[in-house]
Amino acid sequence: MKRIFLFLFGLLTIYVIYIDLTAGTLPKVEIQTEVQTAVTMVDHESNMESFEAEVEPGETLISIVENHIKKPLPVSIEKLIKDFQGMNPGQSPEKIQIGSTYQFPDYSK
Numbered sequence: 001m002k003r004i005f006l007f008l009f010g011l012l013t014i015y016v017i018y019i020d021l022t023a024g025t026l027p028k029v030e031i032q033t034e035v036q037t038a039v040t041m042v043d044h045e046s047n048m049e050s051f052e053a054e055v056e057p058g059e060t061l062i063s064i065v066e067n068h069i070k071k072p073l074p075v076s077i078e079k080l081i082k083d084f085q086g087m088n089p090g091q092s093p094e095k096i097q098i099g100s101t102y103q104f105p106d107y108s109k
Contacts, residue, residue: 049106050087054099061093061104069108080105 053064061084066073073080084093087103096102 048083048087049109050103051106052101052103054101055096057098061096065104065107068104068106074107 051068053068055064059067061080062073062077065080075083081093083105084102085091087105091102
């Protein structure tokens, strides 16, 4: 009898783990958002062009800029971080929020 209960408990545990990994335990909220809005702006203080984009899940500062310019990053990471912080005072590139919109430096030219 103990074996049957342990077997059923094991199956239940495996099933719960499977559901948790595939669907998650929290309800998924469907929000329609624009993937990326590109607007060319000029930062008057540094005369650097910029674009505005909404952060999607899995994106980083580098990936957003590289996807926008469609090539590898042409500047150092330190310069990218400095330019980002200059365009978004008080914001850290390590702590950008999904769904938030930020100004990003445009190195396409």
